[in-house]
Amino acid sequence: MTTDHGGDVRLTGISKTYDNGFTAVRPLDLTVPQGSFFALLGASGCGKTTTLRMIAGLEEPTTGTVLLGDQDVTSLPPYKRPVNTVFQSYALFPHLDIFENIAFGLRRRGIKSVKKQVDEMLDLVQLGEHARKKPHQLSGGQQQRVAVARALINHPKVLLLDEPLGALDLKLRRQMQLELKRIQTEVGITFIHVTHDQEEAMTMADTVAVMNAGVVEQLGAPTDLYENPRSTFVANFLGTSNFIEAEIAGRAGDELTLRAGDGKLSLPAERCSADTGAGGKVLVGVRPEKISLTHADDAGTIPEDRNRITGTIADSSFIGVSTQYVIDTPLSDSFEVYAQNIERDGRLTPGAEVVLHWNPAHTFGLDADQDAE
Numbered sequence: 001m002t003t004d005h006g007g008d009v010r011l012t013g014i015s016k017t018y019d020n021g022f023t024a025v026r027p028l029d030l031t032v033p034q035g036s037f038f039a040l041l042g043a044s045g046c047g048k049t050t051t052l053r054m055i056a057g058l059e060e061p062t063t064g065t066v067l068l069g070d071q072d073v074t075s076l077p078p079y080k081r082p083v084n085t086v087f088q089s090y091a092l093f094p095h096l097d098i099f100e101n102i103a104f105g106l107r108r109r110g111i112k113s114v115k116k117q118v119d120e121m122l123d124l125v126q127l128g129e130h131a132r133k134k135p136h137q138l139s140g141g142q143q144q145r146v147a148v149a150r151a152l153i154n155h156p157k158v159l160l161l162d163e164p165l166g167a168l169d170l171k172l173r174r175q176m177q178l179e180l181k182r183i184q185t186e187v188g189i190t191f192i193h194v195t196h197d198q199e200e201a202m203t204m205a206d207t208v209a210v211m212n213a214g215v216v217e218q219l220g221a222p223t224d225l226y227e228n229p230r231s232t233f234v235a236n237f238l239g240t241s242n243f244i245e246a247e248i249a250g251r252a253g254d255e256l257t258l259r260a261g262d263g264k265l266s267l268p269a270e271r272c273s274a275d276t277g278a279g280g281k282v283l284v285g286v287r288p289e290k291i292s293l294t295h296a297d298d299a300g301t302i303p304e305d306r307n308r309i310t311g312t313i314a315d316s317s318f319i320g321v322s323t324q325y326v327i328d329t330p331l332s333d334s335f336e337v338y339a340q341n342i343e344r345d346g347r348l349t350p351g352a353e354v355v356l357h358w359n360p361a362h363t364f365g366l367d368a369d370q371d372a373e
């Protein structure tokens with residue numbers, strides 16, 4: 001719909017210390033590629049909304065600059081920035097119908113013939129048949145789509161979304177995630193989306209910045225963050241992880257050999273964010289769904305090249321798509337395993353001795369000295 005999409009959003013050295021002396025955002029550098037769906041993800045209070053508000057111009061940074069393409073917008077008021085924001089609260093005008101809510105931005109600029117553009121927006125958010133209804137006659141999801149259409153009508157170069165789905169129930173939330181993604185793909189502008197919901201960020205975004213205590217802990221594509229977390233915070237925030245304390249015993253090519261208890265584990269060097277020198281302490285992580293279980297009596301059937309540890313099943317629960325096991329091992333208090341296509345081995349019940357094994361490529365290594373979350 002618009003051809004000039006404004007370039008990347010670049011934050012350099014941006015920070016915010018509020019008047020009461022509290023630092024919500026520590027100096028951070030962040031580049032949001034033009035046309036991407038970018039998520040700022042983190043727990044309540046980590047500074048993601050403050051970051052978004054500094055991009056919008058609603059909050060003045062204490063240090064640093066906000067660039068939009070080549071334009072330094074740091075000192076521009078919100079209405080002069082080619083940016084618009086959608087809030088969780090929708091903020092629709094209750095006395096105006098949907099058409100007029102969407103037309104509002106155009107009318108305020110003195111534009112008289114608004115029909116073509118508003119119809120285009122109604123089509124985009126698939127609400128054409130509701131044009132003459134009032135906001136209260138629409139569902140929460142539909143109202144949020146009106147808010148998106150209203151924010152897009154003036155062709156911003158960046159759309160900021162502050163927990164836009166926070167007020168919706170889970171099912172509607174899932175639908176709206178896909179809907180927002182479709183709208184972003186269609187309009188092609190940059191969306192920066194704030195959420196505390198890791199699944200939401202992973203579903204929607206091309207790139208996710210995980211924030212914690214005012215800093216970006218890690219930035220990357222959702223699969224990269226999930227498979228290659230570089231801190232226990234990111235590993236735990238994006239799903240469940242099992243950890244084993246280990247020590248580097250040696251290196252053969254691209255593969256590290258680790259000592260863990262009496263056993264050995266392999267770890268691709270590129271998947272280790274700790275110091276990889278011999279003797280280095282590493283926290284080895286593996287996701288529950290990457291682990292297979294074999295009864296100890298059948299351990300001989302496990303291929304040689306798999307990482308393995310032994311354990312005893314402490315608990316198991318069938319949760320539909322998979323069976324969830326808790327396993328006591330000498331290396332860790334309890335291991336969680338989600339087994340999906342497990343053969344119907346009637347022996348895999350509490351008390352059974354088992355071997356847990358997985359492909360070394362699904363292992364990640366963290367610095368064991370970092371603060372555990």
Ligand code: ATP
Pocket residue numbers: 018019020022023024042043044045046047048049050051196
């Ligand atoms: P949430 O999802 O709860 O909004 P968030 O990650 O978006 O969390 P922010 O809203 O950016 O976090 O707030 C970060 C921290 O800054 C919080 O501890 C908050 O209490 C504090 N904070 C926010 N606004 C102000 C303000 N105007 N004055 C002082 N402290 C503030």
